[in-house]
Amino acid sequence: MARLDADVLDQILTTLREYAEKNLPAQRLLEIEGGHEFPEKVMKDLYDPAQIGLHLLTVPEEHGGLGGGAYDIYRVSEAMASIDLGIATGVLATFLGTDPINVGGTPEQKADWLGELAEKGQLYAYGATEPQAGSDLSALTTAAMPVQEDGKVVGYRISGRKQWISNGGVADRYTILANAPGGPSWFLVDKGTEGFTTGKPEDKHGIRASNTAALFLENVYVPADRLIGGVEGKGLTQAQAVFGYTRLMVAAFGLGAGWEALRRAVRYSQERVQGGGPLSQKQGYTHKLIVPNAVRLEAARAYIEWVAERLDGGEEDLATEGAVAKYLATEAGNKAAEDAIQALGGYGYTREYMVEKIKRDVRITTIYEGTSEIMEWTIARNRWQLHLKSRGQYYLDWAARADEREKESPSVGSGLAAMALRSTAGLLERARLDRLTRNQHVLFRLGELIAYAETAAVFAERASTSPTKTSGLERGTLEAMARVHARDAALKVATEGLRWAIGAGQSDPGLAQALGLDGAVAGQAGLVCDMDRIAADLVRAFPAK
Numbered sequence: 001m002a003r004l005d006a007d008v009l010d011q012i013l014t015t016l017r018e019y020a021e022k023n024l025p026a027q028r029l030l031e032i033e034g035g036h037e038f039p040e041k042v043m044k045d046l047y048d049p050a051q052i053g054l055h056l057l058t059v060p061e062e063h064g065g066l067g068g069g070a071y072d073i074y075r076v077s078e079a080m081a082s083i084d085l086g087i088a089t090g091v092l093a094t095f096l097g098t099d100p101i102n103v104g105g106t107p108e109q110k111a112d113w114l115g116e117l118a119e120k121g122q123l124y125a126y127g128a129t130e131p132q133a134g135s136d137l138s139a140l141t142t143a144a145m146p147v148q149e150d151g152k153v154v155g156y157r158i159s160g161r162k163q164w165i166s167n168g169g170v171a172d173r174y175t176i177l178a179n180a181p182g183g184p185s186w187f188l189v190d191k192g193t194e195g196f197t198t199g200k201p202e203d204k205h206g207i208r209a210s211n212t213a214a215l216f217l218e219n220v221y222v223p224a225d226r227l228i229g230g231v232e233g234k235g236l237t238q239a240q241a242v243f244g245y246t247r248l249m250v251a252a253f254g255l256g257a258g259w260e261a262l263r264r265a266v267r268y269s270q271e272r273v274q275g276g277g278p279l280s281q282k283q284g285y286t287h288k289l290i291v292p293n294a295v296r297l298e299a300a301r302a303y304i305e306w307v308a309e310r311l312d313g314g315e316e317d318l319a320t321e322g323a324v325a326k327y328l329a330t331e332a333g334n335k336a337a338e339d340a341i342q343a344l345g346g347y348g349y350t351r352e353y354m355v356e357k358i359k360r361d362v363r364i365t366t367i368y369e370g371t372s373e374i375m376e377w378t379i380a381r382n383r384w385q386l387h388l389k390s391r392g393q394y395y396l397d398w399a400a401r402a403d404e405r406e407k408e409s410p411s412v413g414s415g416l417a418a419m420a421l422r423s424t425a426g427l428l429e430r431a432r433l434d435r436l437t438r439n440q441h442v443l444f445r446l447g448e449l450i451a452y453a454e455t456a457a458v459f460a461e462r463a464s465t466s467p468t469k470t471s472g473l474e475r476g477t478l479e480a481m482a483r484v485h486a487r488d489a490a491l492k493v494a495t496e497g498l499r500w501a502i503g504a505g506q507s508d509p510g511l512a513q514a515l516g517l518d519g520a521v522a523g524q525a526g527l528v529c530d531m532d533r534i535a536a537d538l539v540r541a542f543p544a545k
């Protein structure tokens, strides 16, 4: 897939930042969310090609768009989320709504519908979830009954209900997942079609600038050419195919919102004097509330960039990697925002300081586009298959590569990441021998540990070969962060792996040794020193205004 020229992407990001500075100051954002107002004018501006033209980002060039790739979507999604996650969700819903067309549409459908989107800047909504079908989409009951004329299907009548749909009450066009006789299939439905109505906006915990509403379809007629891809039964495969991208997008939301909260805390900590000095110089504060969050967020960024580059390089079937990115980045974003409230003390608890709003907003990211628990399950199930297929070699081979890297660049935590990967391999093998994954909890915990081990390896690799320039942090800071994250991963896999394996009745008396517990503990040497460095670097990178 194509990728935007770096200067085009920079221009979009700069325009977006300038637009937000001018039109969306904190006070205005608080007003929008306080009034539960859908910011129609903002959305129009964002989609106006003369201003920003965000809707063009995912539309291929041949249909009048910019033809952006996964990396571009990540950067724009992070930037949007650092402004307002509710507004970002309104934009995401159009990307999401058009994804079934991008992935599964016929050439004519793509030309017609994406061309029209590029020209008119329509808002889209993505209608998959139903009252009884959330994580388990196969339980969907919305039905599409074929209408035949002279023995030929000329259209469908769709009946059912969709729940929690972003842009649900405000979109111009909807992609709707419904059961046709051939199986779940996507259909394009226009606003105002007879029998199609929407519910009132939901009153939500956060992202109040986004419109979320139920959809009601009563015998809604669509012509046969509104069946996306023209063949019934491809719906779940198409939904699966977009996950690599859409989960990366939500991962970037977690990253953008989490960093926005943390940057505010880092700046605040330099001005707030308690106990005779600024909080930014108090280890008990920085090493608990700031540094671990910055590390997790940057580990997630490294992984997101790795996945984005692979997607842009034409790799398909990266649903597991998309799940790891979403899981780690959104959990990290939530924790960072939560800790930012604590870091600002009583001020953090008030609305004016914004971190309270960010915390409520970012909460959705571990729920929509697949909950964190479904991510854990997806990661564990898919990597379990790889472990079995490779006869236990998958993580051992990866660990060997990380060991090689440790020899070349001993300063980025590759050796510790190798420990985490080897420990993961040992744990999976023990789980196989003792059939531990009969316990769903053990399987899901494996998903979490795998996410830590993989992000440790990827962060270490990228810190040595291609450290990101996006975060505004220096190479040395990123290296220290990669070491801290790798230590965390090594210890986490060994200790929590042991805990759940023993808790589920494993049979190996030497498991602690097999999981490299002693090495993971010894590997913590230097941890506090690295954290000191990161705390000081963050102050330099994000000085008080």
Ligand SMILES: Cc1cc2nc3c(=O)[nH]c(=O)nc-3n(C[C@H](O)[C@H](O)[C@H](O)COP(=O)(O)OP(=O)(O)OC[C@H]3O[C@@H](n4cnc5c(N)ncnc54)[C@H](O)[C@@H]3O)c2cc1C
Binding pocket: 093, 125, 126, 127, 128, 129, 133, 134, 135, 136, 163, 164, 165, 166, 167, 204, 207, 212, 364, 367, 368, 369, 370, 371, 372, 373, 374
């Ligand atoms: C603000 C908002 C916007 C949204 N936008 C859209 C949209 O635009 N389009 C769309 O189609 N949907 C949208 N959704 C729906 C969203 O994707 C779903 O809410 C989400 O997938 C979870 O489904 P659910 O709410 O039915 O929860 P459930 O699936 O019922 O899950 C409830 C809890 O049980 C856990 N759980 C579920 N299954 C299992 C299992 N097998 N084992 C263990 N634990 C399990 C979950 O992790 C979760 O913690 C939106 C939701 C919200 C709140």
